[in-house]
Amino acid sequence: MKKVKADPKGVLTGAHYLDGDYAIAEGGLAAGCRFFGGYPITPSTETAEHFAGRIPKVGGIFIQMEDELASMASLIGAVWGGQKAMTVTSGPGFSLMMENIGLACMMEIPLVIANVQRGGPSTGLPTLTGQQDMMQAKWGSHGDYEIIALCPDSPQECFDLTIDAFNLSETYRVPVFVMTDECVGHMHEKVIIPPAEEIDVVERKWYTGPVGEYLPYKNDKDGIPFLARVGEGHRFHTTGLTHDERGYPVINAECQKVNVTHIIEKIRGNADKIIRIEENDTEGAEIVVISYGITSRVAVRAVQQAKKAGIKIGTLRLITAWPFPEKRIKQLAKKVKAFVFPEINYGQMVREVERASGNSCKVVSVPHCGGWVHDPQDILDAIKEAVK
Amino acid sequence: MKKVEKREPKNPMENILRMDRIPHIWCAGCGIGTVVTSFAEAIKKNKEDLDKLAVVSGIGCTGRVAGYVKLDSFHTTHGRAIPFATGLKLAKPDTKVVVFSGDGDLSGIGGNHLIHAARRNMDLLVICVNNFNYAMTGGQVASTTPLTANASTAPYGNYEYAFSLPYLAEAAGATYVARWTALHLRRVTKSIQEALNRKGFSFIEVITPCVTLYARRNRLGDGLNLLKYYYEQAEIIHGADTRTVDIDYQGKLIVGKFVEKDKPDYLTAMNNHFTNVLGDDYQLYGRINHEKD
Ligand SMILES: Cc1ncc(C[n+]2csc(CCOP(=O)(O)OP(=O)(O)O)c2C)c(N)n1
Ligand code: SF4
Numbered sequence: 044m045k046k047v048k049a050d051p052k053g054v055l056t057g058a059h060y061l062d063g064d065y066a067i068a069e070g071g072l073a074a075g076c077r078f079f080g081g082y083p084i085t086p087s088t089e090t091a092e093h094f095a096g097r098i099p100k101v102g103g104i105f106i107q108m109e110d111e112l113a114s115m116a117s118l119i120g121a122v123w124g125g126q127k128a129m130t131v132t133s134g135p136g137f138s139l140m141m142e143n144i145g146l147a148c149m150m151e152i153p154l155v156i157a158n159v160q161r162g163g164p165s166t167g168l169p170t171l172t173g174q175q176d177m178m179q180a181k182w183g184s185h186g187d188y189e190i191i192a193l194c195p196d197s198p199q200e201c202f203d204l205t206i207d208a209f210n211l212s213e214t215y216r217v218p219v220f221v222m223t224d225e226c227v228g229h230m231h232e233k234v235i236i237p238p239a240e241e242i243d244v245v246e247r248k249w250y251t252g253p254v255g256e257y258l259p260y261k262n263d264k265d266g267i268p269f270l271a272r273v274g275e276g277h278r279f280h281t282t283g284l285t286h287d288e289r290g291y292p293v294i295n296a297e298c299q300k301v302n303v304t305h306i307i308e309k310i311r312g313n314a315d316k317i318i319r320i321e322e323n324d325t326e327g328a329e330i331v332v333i334s335y336g337i338t339s340r341v342a343v344r345a346v347q348q349a350k351k352a353g354i355k356i357g358t359l360r361l362i363t364a365w366p367f368p369e370k371r372i373k374q375l376a377k378k379v380k381a382f383v384f385p386e387i388n389y390g391q392m393v394r395e396v397e398r399a400s401g402n403s404c405k406v407v408s409v410p411h412c413g414g415w416v417h418d419p420q421d422i423l424d425a426i427k428e429a430v431k
Numbered sequence: 432m433k434k435v436e437k438r439e440p441k442n443p444m445e446n447i448l449r450m451d452r453i454p455h456i457w458c459a460g461c462g463i464g465t466v467v468t469s470f471a472e473a474i475k476k477n478k479e480d481l482d483k484l485a486v487v488s489g490i491g492c493t494g495r496v497a498g499y500v501k502l503d504s505f506h507t508t509h510g511r512a513i514p515f516a517t518g519l520k521l522a523k524p525d526t527k528v529v530v531f532s533g534d535g536d537l538s539g540i541g542g543n544h545l546i547h548a549a550r551r552n553m554d555l556l557v558i559c560v561n562n563f564n565y566a567m568t569g570g571q572v573a574s575t576t577p578l579t580a581n582a583s584t585a586p587y588g589n590y591e592y593a594f595s596l597p598y599l600a601e602a603a604g605a606t607y608v609a610r611w612t613a614l615h616l617r618r619v620t621k622s623i624q625e626a627l628n629r630k631g632f633s634f635i636e637v638i639t640p641c642v643t644l645y646a647r648r649n650r651l652g653d654g655l656n657l658l659k660y661y662y663e664q665a666e667i668i669h670g671a672d673t674r675t676v677d678i679d680y681q682g683k684l685i686v687g688k689f690v691e692k693d694k695p696d697y698l699t700a701m702n703n704h705f706t707n708v709l710g711d712d713y714q715l716y717g718r719i720n721h722e723k724d
């Protein structure tokens with residue numbers, strides 16, 4: 044993995060007052076993204092609009108494609124063309140992207156997809172918040188694969204984590220999701236964009252071997268194959284079919300095993316390096332509130348009140364939702380009385396907590412169907428119930 | 432010193448085909464190989480830089496073309512070859528990008544992308560092998576199946592109206608449109624040469640027999656027969672009004688170069704526009720495309 048400093052052309056250094064959507068666009072530009080293929084959808088559209096306004100002065104492409112199927116396909120093409128590429132969407136568009144997300148996983152394509160979540164299913168609540176696509180991010184395309192998903196809880200984190208998303212995608216040759224939501228996307232806060240020389244950018248793992256000998260799926264020492272781009276004389280082939288090191292189709296169970304194991308294990312095997320969580324007061328806590336995105340900010344209030352009421356309580360915020368920090372949850376499960384998990388869905392990520400904690404402790408889901416954030420009182424009630 | 436033996440390629444296609452992937456999967460008598468031969472011939476005649484030429488395919492029997500050409504070649508998802516190619520082209524404008532796919536892939540599931548890429552005058556050459564059916568999946572009815580023709584999902588004959596692809600492409604904005612039958616080898620070759628020498632959205636439809644499914648189900652004889660039949664049914668009318676080139680079942684086929692016009696392609700239009708409105712603030716993109724048309 045080669046780190047370089049960000050290209051100053053894309054970095055809008057300074058203190059700004061931005062909403063999360065704009066911050067995602069700035070994060071992408073700072074990370075070196077020079078191709079954006081998108082399709083408008085509330086509440087994510089401002090990211091596309093902002094990128095469209097900025098890119099002609101930075102040097103790159105913004106193209107509004109005809110639909111989200113096209114957006115995703117264009118991104119994969121753009122990466123094979125040598126660019127860093129991103130898109131942004133929300134529920135309905137996310138659903139349309141799924142088939143080509145699978146292609147990106149199979150072709151091992153680094154790219155970034157931000158999902159500014161709204162209430163679903165279907166058209167649902169276009170203008171109101173939700174966290175209901177968390178499982179879709181993990182399982183939405185067919186077949187077995189792994190991705191990485193990050194969950195910013197502020198415009199500042201929208202900026203920071205979009206850069207991290209690009210860096211992770213280049214490191215592991217994998218699509219990375221920035222799973223935010225309408226509240227964070229439309230919330231205006233101070234965003235500090237550092238000078239370019241303070242931003243680390245992971246450079247693409249370019250193939251530098253002899254021309255014509257490029258094998259797009261031959262793993263390097265670190266288990267990640269090199270990337271080349273079109274038009275440089277390698278005359279390589281790549282496919283969504285099960286394939287060998289040359290990228291040639293091989294239709295049998297043995298090759299399938301190699302492919303599937305590889306795209307899963309390159310993430311699972313590096314999970315400890317990828318996973319990021321933020322813990323507060325978990326040492327000695329009897330209750331730990333787990334949350335992510337906007338909900339972690341809402342939960343603060345309930346946690347403060349619980350503390351006042353004398354409950355030994357800590358918090359764990361998922362910065363990476365996928366891969367899920369199951370090891371840490373397993374450890375904590377042995378020490379706490381209960382996990383309390385509010386999220387703006389009918390109970391999605393909480394299943395992972397249940398799975399990881401086995402029968403070691405209680406796991407209390409605090410669901411919310413979307414449209415608004417939790418009432419902190421509901422979280423507090425759940426905490427009080429759990430501690431009994 | 433080791434003597435370097437100059438070896439003539441055994442097969443004239445050796446430079447262009449992935450010989451390590453031959454034999455191919457196509458049925459004996461399938462017309463797709465004929466179209467690939469014309470394509471190979473065109474790049475040879477044009478002396479195309481093989482390092483700067485890419486092929487993108489969707490899914491289908493024709494979609495397998497990407498797997499057999501010894502170029503940068505991309506086998507993508509069903510219907511999405513054109514948007515994939517759009518990203519590829521825009522990211523690396525000095526590469527010529529050819530989309531090689533089937534009628535179902537390009538005009539059925541991928542129809543929306545076809546019209547939008549044409550509308551944008553994206554600098555792509557689309558070669559559409561029209562065998563009047565979804566061959567790969569067993570001969571189902573397609574958006575191109577002529578009225579009354581039989582297909583596995585139209586077992587009593589087709590009653591849906593078909594697309595006339597040249598008309599569709601032209602109406603959407605394609606700046607080069609031609610149609611041939613697969614046996615018009617030299618004509619197909621020439622059209623591909625012309626399209627590769629220009630910038631903008633070019634669409635070449637090649638009427639091609641699917642011997643195993645369409646031909647058998649409709650009792651149209653073997654591949655060679657049908658190849659000849661299409662050829663004989665063809666009437667060349669260059670510049671024909673594309674509104675008049677509908678295809679009737681086993682009827683007359685109007686072929687030729689229908690459309691060829693100059694119009695700035697997508698990147699040229701983008702660069703010209705931004706230069707006009709933004710002046711020095713504009714970061715010129717992909718220099719090569721900036722020559723004024
Ligand atoms: C999303 C999706 N739907 C359906 C299929 C199944 N499928 C594969 S090829 C094909 C039809 C191809 O027809 P055409 O593009 O005309 O190519 P041909 O085989 O006739 O050359 C279909 C429906 C698929 N691969 N993906
Ligand atoms: S099924 Fe038809 S189109 Fe496909 S390879 Fe056979 S003859 Fe060709």
Ligand SMILES: [Mg+2]
Nearest residue numbers: 533534562564
């Ligand atoms: Mg077909």
